[in-house]
Amino acid sequence: MKRIFGGAALAATLLAGAAWAQQPAPAAPQPFAAGMPLGVTANGQYTPMAKNVKVYGGVVSTESCSYDASRGLIVAPGRGVPNNVRTNDAFVSLINHDGSVHTPLWIGQTRNGLVLNEPLGSDIENGKLYLADRDGGDNGTPVVSVIRMFDMKTGAPAGEIKTADSTGFNDIEVATDGTIYGTQTGALGNAANPQRVYKITPDGKSSVWIEGGPLALPNGIAFDPAGNIVVVNIDTAAVLTFDKAGKLLKTEQASQPGNDGLVIMRDGTKYVSSVRNGGVSKIAPGKPSVLIATGIPSPASMCYDAGANQLVIPMNANNGLAFIKLGK
DSSP: OHHHHHHHHHHHHHHHHHHHHHSOOOOOOOOOOOOOOSEEEETTEEEEOOTTOOOBOOOSSBOBOEEETTTTEEEEEEOOSOTTTOSSOOEEEEEOTTSBEEEEEEEOSOOTTOOOOOOOOEEEETTEEEEEEEEOOSTTOOOEEEEEEEETTTOOEEEEEEETTOSOOSOEEEOTTSOEEEEEOOOTTOTTSOOEEEEEOTTSOEEEEEESTTOSSEEEEEEOTTSOEEEEESSSOEEEEEOTTSOEEEEEEOSSSSEEEEEEOTTSOEEEEETTTOOEEEEOTTSOOEEEEOOOSSOOBOEEETTTTEEEEEOBTTOOEEEEEOOO
């Protein structure tokens, strides 16, 4: 019996080896390619979708957005499914001023050379799209913060920066010299997951810029017209302005706590969205906050669409964008 079993096993092994030998060689890596706007490609010819057709949607678990002034389009990263379900599932869409889809998969049409897992905050600076992504979280692996960059002309990956001691940035803001500020929201009363703002220098070195109070689950971050760094909290209504040395200069109060998104206009007016309470606050310079919108489901890290003078507000798991037109 042993001899018969051994012969069968050997035959099976030889057959498996022969079958494996007949398998085609792995395909060579293909160059990165950005996706096309909606349309039909047949026989090598691309036909753009007719202008009288409008498509809405194209965003999945979008946490933030940025405005691409060169294209006049809204850049909306979609997180896809979580890393513990499937890694490298995120993508980036391009959206028109009216909310219709311009390019569903500008980044993510193919995964050639692409790694993009769960992007949260985003910013555009000096021809690059910066995304606050993260690695890990699958199969029990630790989560690590990664800033991933993409060329705004081609959509191609343009480098990454890991911050090993951060479990992930929520929102980011990028200076003209390439310095990055990122909020780590952390958890209240959990020393292992501290509330921080990180600073990443243009040469890629990360450090803790601010830690602890008055941060209280920090989320949205942006520059004011003077170049100061402004942070909003989820746990309080505080809107905190720091100078570049990390000194607290001013504390304002939004109309609601639970804040996520932050947009600062050239005149210093601040717009703040409450992901917990669904409102948008307006804080004009030297004036108290006023509530300009309510009832928005989970409004996240919004952006300013300068081409249409409107706020664009991702609604997280609601898989949509909200739009608020601003007055003159």
